[in-house]
Amino acid sequence: MSNLHDPFDNVLNQLQEIKTLAELKEGVLAVLSAPKRFIEVNLPVRMDDGQVKVFKGYRSQFNDARGPFKGGVRFHPNVDESEVKALSAWMTWKTAVVGVPLGGSKGGIIVDTKQLSIGELERLSRAYIRALWEVVGPELDVPAPDVYTTGQIMAWMLDEYEVLARRHRPGMITGKPVAVGGSKGRVQATAVGGLQVLMAAAKHLNLPEKASVAIQGFGNVGGTLAGLAYAAGFKVVALADSKSTIYNSEGLDVVAVENYKKQNGTLFGFPGSKNINDILTLEVDILVPAALENSIIVDNVRDVKARLIVEMANGPITPEADKILAEKNIIVVPDILANAGGVAVSYLEQVQNAANYYWSEIEVLQKLEVMMAEALTAVWELSNDKKITLRQAALLLAVRRVAEAMKSRGWV
Numbered sequence: 150m151s152n153l154h155d156p157f158d159n160v161l162n163q164l165q166e167i168k169t170l171a172e173l174k175e176g177v178l179a180v181l182s183a184p185k186r187f188i189e190v191n192l193p194v195r196m197d198d199g200q201v202k203v204f205k206g207y208r209s210q211f212n213d214a215r216g217p218f219k220g221g222v223r224f225h226p227n228v229d230e231s232e233v234k235a236l237s238a239w240m241t242w243k244t245a246v247v248g249v250p251l252g253g254s255k256g257g258i259i260v261d262t263k264q265l266s267i268g269e270l271e272r273l274s275r276a277y278i279r280a281l282w283e284v285v286g287p288e289l290d291v292p293a294p295d296v297y298t299t300g301q302i303m304a305w306m307l308d309e310y311e312v313l314a315r316r317h318r319p320g321m322i323t324g325k326p327v328a329v330g331g332s333k334g335r336v337q338a339t340a341v342g343g344l345q346v347l348m349a350a351a352k353h354l355n356l357p358e359k360a361s362v363a364i365q366g367f368g369n370v371g372g373t374l375a376g377l378a379y380a381a382g383f384k385v386v387a388l389a390d391s392k393s394t395i396y397n398s399e400g401l402d403v404v405a406v407e408n409y410k411k412q413n414g415t416l417f418g419f420p421g422s423k424n425i426n427d428i429l430t431l432e433v434d435i436l437v438p439a440a441l442e443n444s445i446i447v448d449n450v451r452d453v454k455a456r457l458i459v460e461m462a463n464g465p466i467t468p469e470a471d472k473i474l475a476e477k478n479i480i481v482v483p484d485i486l487a488n489a490g491g492v493a494v495s496y497l498e499q500v501q502n503a504a505n506y507y508w509s510e511i512e513v514l515q516k517l518e519v520m521m522a523e524a525l526t527a528v529w530e531l532s533n534d535k536k537i538t539l540r541q542a543a544l545l546l547a548v549r550r551v552a553e554a555m556k557s558r559g560w561v
């Protein structure tokens with residue numbers, strides 16, 4: 150993301166911070182300070198008007214000591230090298246925290262999908278896989294959806310891959326529709342895992358039963374979590390998408406908001422709500438950043454009033470702001486734990502693909518609950534033991550696991 154907060158610098162800062170605690174040797178730190186492989190591709194796409202346009206894409210394969218690289222593909226105008234690298238590192242920590250036998254990677258294309266026709270979007274998605282098909286696959290590197298990529302895009306990518314590989318390999322990508330080997334429960338998995346973590350943390354902090362919640366981002370993760378939190382009895386007072394923020398101190402009817410957004414394409418003007426400028430500094434019990442990175446930064450952190458922050462987006466808080474939140478005694482459940490439900494079910498999707506045997510939604514969500522509970526307990530205990538923040542504990546746990554795998558392989 151082109152702004153003052155270089156996301157990969159954030160990754161390196163976070164590593165420096167736990168270097169001593171994790172007793173990281175210089176060699177381990179050196180391996181974890183850069184992706185194993187970084188690929189840049191230029192993708193020619195025939196546009197509907199007959200002209201060819203070239204889009205830039207990336208794939209960052211960060212670490213595969215614990216298993217094949219795993220990470221989503223983002224389609225966004227602000228995608229850049231540093232963002233993709235950072236997201237690939239965070240995927241490495243996330244798969245380790247939630248204990249799935251996978252590494253970490255991430256991909257992206259610099260594009261505003263709102264400017265593309267459906268045909269152009271399909272040709273761009275296929276072009277990405279044509280450029281990268283030899284370095285992705287179920288045993289190599291497994292893509293998935295991220296910001297502005299969908300199950301439909303995964304299905305086109307799978308089809309392109311299988312045409313080139315001349316065989317069915319549904320486990321090469323996750324988050325695909327159930328019709329082509331996707332897992333039941335995958336669409337809501339990130340939010341389901343997030344709610345589980347949010348509820349556990351709220352209980353731990355003795356927050357009121359109808360605690361107030363503000364959610365930034367109303368897409369797959371934020372929108373789904375809003376619906377689940379509302380159904381679970383939380384008072385969802387504010388919601389934001391990229392264009393507007395709506396607020397009602399008595400709580401919003403999230404089901405009605407979902408319908409309103411479907412009909413009008415925006416949250417703006419939702420009946421009974423006030424349009425406000427800033428969701429991050431509201432007087433609420435729980436704040437959920439679920440949009441993009443670098444939302445809570447030094448400039449606004451002092452005005453954050455929530456008691457609990459659950460990071461559903463990747464990297465929404467800069468390291469400097471994170472320190473200030475800790476000083477203010479605001480508990481932060483870090484991204485690599487809070488949003489790990491998505492990759493946990495992606496792993497279950499691959500397991501089902503490999504076995505060619507498919508579970509019911511209930512079976513999938515039960516397995517997810519067990520995986521999230523184990524990760525949550527491990528991070529919470531480590532944080533108590535070492536008297537460190539949940540973020541430091543999650544990173545420490547992850548880095549130890551990755552370092553152990555690298556050591557076993559004789560890499561370090």
Ligand code: NAD
Nearest residue numbers: 296297339366367368369370390391439440462463488491
């Ligand atoms: P999405 O494209 O479905 O939704 C993104 C949402 O963010 C949209 O509602 C958009 O309007 C909103 N948004 C964008 N800029 C905003 C801004 N400045 N202010 C407020 N809202 C803004 O994407 P998603 O899959 O929901 O991903 C959201 C975040 O969650 C990302 O950081 C992503 O990396 C992370 N994540 C996603 C998954 C997953 O399974 N989809 C898993 C783990 C983490």
